[in-house]
Amino acid sequence: MGNRVAEHRARMKARGYKEVRYWVPDVTDPAFVRRISEQAPALNEADRSEGTADFLDEVQAETLGEQ
Template sequence: MTVKHRVSEYRRRMRARGLRPVQIWVPDVRSERFAQEAERQAALVARADEQSDDQEFVEAVTTPWDEE
């Protein structure tokens, strides 16, 4: 039995069970480009407290769950 035939049979069985194939593309976390972008974003997050008082605003307008 060839690989093509085995794959075809497997897909037929899965479709018979009500499933369908889905292809998902995700970032390659092993690439240098990904590592550079992750480092850039991490640095932005680390400096976020220095750049604005957004968290203070969020806390000021937030109502604790048990007080509603």
């Protein structure tokens, strides 16, 4: 199987792609779920009070020509 992976990587590299690996949080980890559950209300409130969602909607409308 390792050979298939190496061949795939070689083909992708020949097409001009570069392999990049990312480490992301394990969203099934109970500690992560707990942290998100604790932080989400504060983030949502900050979004509402600072008008972030409205700003992003305006940027999207301008970008897509929906003014």
